[in-house]
Amino acid sequence: MSAGRLFGAVLGRDLRLAARRRTEAMLPLVFFAVAISLFPLGVGPEPQTLRVIAPGVVWVCALLATMLSVHQLYAGDLADGSLEQLLLAPHQAVWVALAKALAHWLVNGLPLLLAAPLAGVLFDMSGPALLALVTGLALGTPVLSLLGGLGAALTLGLRSSGMLLILIVLPLATPVLIFGAGAVSTVEAGQSAGGHYSLLGALLIATVMGAPWATAAALRISTE
């Protein structure tokens, strides 16, 4: 299937570009680490309070880190003419949208999972709670990358697109935030978080099926 070749080419190129601009690719992760470290400093060192706010803080910071990095997802390709060429490929642009979202997740979402244990130390989280946090992030951050890609495509070429993107995507991302943070609280209350994971999984499936098509349509409109 040569649609797979288009997908592979875009994914491979974006990963290669990220590897060539390592400092730039690291910035969202640094932002995430710095932002979550501010909370224990600001709120005070009460372990009880920190444990309560931990899931919400980590999720909000993950959401913001994703929004900051997804902003540039299509802007570079638009500026140098690559986007036009991608839209001229003899396949649906949905493959481009899917590949770019996956590349974004691998470069920006996956490192957040690896950095989450840092939150465990900072917020004095228990082992099971930390596991619930990481599981939730694993299911939720791909949704954020996909929704972010859609927002980036919709705001492509607009002035103040960064702020607009955040305003468009944040409301769409609230279910992920609620169930992701909820999973941790449930585990801390001694219950099973299975229901939360199922809902996050369902959100992921729905976004994988829907967002790339919407992104492809938005790209066509933005470049018209």
Next chain:
Amino acid sequence: MTWMPPADKAPVLSAVALGGQRGERPLFRRLAFSLMPGQVLWLRGRNGRGKTSLLRLLAGLSTPAAGEVQLDGHPLRALPLSWRERLLYIAHANALKDDLSVTEALQFLGRIHAGDGEAAATPLQITTALERLGIGTMRSAPVRTLSQGQRRRAALARLALPQRPSVWLLDEPFDALDTDGIAVLNGLLREHARAGGSVLLTSHQALSLTDPLPQPLDLDAFGVAG
């Protein structure tokens, strides 16, 4: 009975009563032309007349305000997506990523445009194409380090690859090229036309191509009054 042109001389790409606009402002209307196999059309018009807009319409990147674009007599929107395999559009922007090497950038473009069962350009073929354009020594250099003229040559190296589509849409291909580069591009255009390919290009400078002689297509003639 209607007269039918001989099968080998049917237009490849044609515009039928095409209207284009930028935002709310109409650019041209009732534009009609046919691009035949072996023909080089020279799209002319003053700045802001919509030359690039027309190329984008023909490439299917935007939808016309009126009329339609036809490939082999079929409207673009009715064709399966594989029609795009027959088209090569080189825009004003070179579509080369700064952080990739010249070969990597061209390989990427080759991969995304390759159709079903068609092999994408190999590094060896790309090197040969770059040598033809006179920048063979730059093949491993990052695009970032190339001059404007060298970037243009690298983008035009797509025309010298063995897997070349039959319809070329070139937006200001002679831009930033020196005399030597212009001669190479003329050679590529000649070869393509002789092999039955068609070219539609824009250029604000006079063309030095004589074989085939480019047919002018004047956008000013289809302009909207005022």
